[in-house]
Amino acid sequence: MKRLTLLLVALSACGPELSASARLPAGVEIRGLLPEQIGAVQITVLSNANARFCGDLVKTCLNQKITVGEDTVPVRGADGKDHNAIRESGFTPESLTGQGVTFDISVPAGTNYMVVAEILSGDAKLLASGCEVRDEVAEGNGNSPLVIRAQPLDPVPACDPRID
Amino acid sequence: MSAHTKLGASRALVVILVLGLLAAAPAFAARRAVHSREIDKVRQLIAEAEFDRALAEIGRALAQQHNTDLMLGTLYEQQGTAYLYLGNEDKARESFERLFQAVPDFDLAPGTSPKLRSLFEQVKSDVARRMLQPVTVAHQPPPRAEPGSGLDLEAQIGSMPEAARARLYYRRAGTESYSSTFFAELEGGRQRAQIPAFELPEQASEYALEYYIEVADGAGRRLAGAGNALEPLLVKVAAARGQAPDPSSVSEERWYQRWWVWAIAGGVAAGAGAAIAVPMLLDQQATLPVTVRVQQ
Numbered sequence: 001m002k003r004l005t006l007l008l009v010a011l012s013a014c015g016p017e018l019s020a021s022a023r024l025p026a027g028v029e030i031r032g033l034l035p036e037q038i039g040a041v042q043i044t045v046l047s048n049a050n051a052r053f054c055g056d057l058v059k060t061c062l063n064q065k066i067t068v069g070e071d072t073v074p075v076r077g078a079d080g081k082d083h084n085a086i087r088e089s090g091f092t093p094e095s096l097t098g099q100g101v102t103f104d105i106s107v108p109a110g111t112n113y114m115v116v117a118e119i120l121s122g123d124a125k126l127l128a129s130g131c132e133v134r135d136e137v138a139e140g141n142g143n144s145p146l147v148i149r150a151q152p153l154d155p156v157p158a159c160d161p162r163i164d
Numbered sequence: 165m166s167a168h169t170k171l172g173a174s175r176a177l178v179v180i181l182v183l184g185l186l187a188a189a190p191a192f193a194a195r196r197a198v199h200s201r202e203i204d205k206v207r208q209l210i211a212e213a214e215f216d217r218a219l220a221e222i223g224r225a226l227a228q229q230h231n232t233d234l235m236l237g238t239l240y241e242q243q244g245t246a247y248l249y250l251g252n253e254d255k256a257r258e259s260f261e262r263l264f265q266a267v268p269d270f271d272l273a274p275g276t277s278p279k280l281r282s283l284f285e286q287v288k289s290d291v292a293r294r295m296l297q298p299v300t301v302a303h304q305p306p307p308r309a310e311p312g313s314g315l316d317l318e319a320q321i322g323s324m325p326e327a328a329r330a331r332l333y334y335r336r337a338g339t340e341s342y343s344s345t346f347f348a349e350l351e352g353g354r355q356r357a358q359i360p361a362f363e364l365p366e367q368a369s370e371y372a373l374e375y376y377i378e379v380a381d382g383a384g385r386r387l388a389g390a391g392n393a394l395e396p397l398l399v400k401v402a403a404a405r406g407q408a409p410d411p412s413s414v415s416e417e418r419w420y421q422r423w424w425v426w427a428i429a430g431g432v433a434a435g436a437g438a439a440i441a442v443p444m445l446l447d448q449q450a451t452l453p454v455t456v457r458v459q460q
Binding site: 039041043045076079087096097098099100101102103104105106107108109110113115117119121122123124125128130134137138139140141143144145146147148149150151152162164 | 457459
């Protein structure tokens, strides 16, 4: 009975906060994608963008739609090495849902690139995905920013999105 | 009404109340959705007010070696919740302290009960005031390993508790299970462990080893680490000298990293394929700022 009493006390105090949560602006909960689930953001750059369909690529794990190593453009990581994709973690929920997080991606100068951003959960599930095309990436640091809007996936696909 | 019937009725009421809470607040339930078999089971037990069984399950889950920091944070949060519902505030406090050790910036979901949040915030404040330094692991993966000899790996471990130990987990890339070895202390917080030579056999082709470093307390609970079981670090082991490359190694080495690609590119630059490849081979690196936003 003591346990029941404690639980009743605890639960009875939940009302106001739950109501407040329900009044949060639409989208803060991001239709089932909960920000603190975010484990990492994975960015992959693809060649031959005009031969690809963004809407098709972002419905499931990118690695199921492409041939890693052939379709991917090498992205230079902070370790100075080239990777098929880069993964960054440690974002606050607000950063990804608000202004967004900006990455400086180091790739070979080239044309007809497609950039895919995948939001991974802490246990390596694909929570959201988005992509954008950039016609030309010029040598140096003068390229204008590319904004990718990642759409939450519901249901979460049963695939491992990691690209190594 | 018998005591047994009363107990059954009480439990049923608790279950109804908890289920009602979860139904009324899907966000509350979903925010905790860091998934693993154990975490989901604990979540279910707490929802059924089976706090003792939940604690037993949490104990087993915490002892597992493949927990990520996020999993640990969730397990300690669940542990604190269960203890608090059982009226053991001291143990709940202890759980939350461990939570902050594992995930210093952990926060509760909106909709968490004020009672739970109050204790959580108290502990958070206490931890900050005492300025408990989280355990840190600094490690620079080696660029490459030579076959035929053991691979020494060093890590700089800061604020390591007395009973804690650092362990190295490693495996051949593509295999499932990890082997492990303990780090030995050098000086100045530096520690060293060795992947034994038999794990780095000489082969005609290059291959890779995966590994991660984990500092765990006396009970085997992860405090900090570099890499984890799901996202291990990688080191490539060079092919044995003087041996012809094995065709099976093709997928492990990118085409543009091979010497003969460069040779061909230099000699046959007029070819159509080379015309495409050359800009990349010349390594004209570009920086592209990419902003990622989750669509609201």
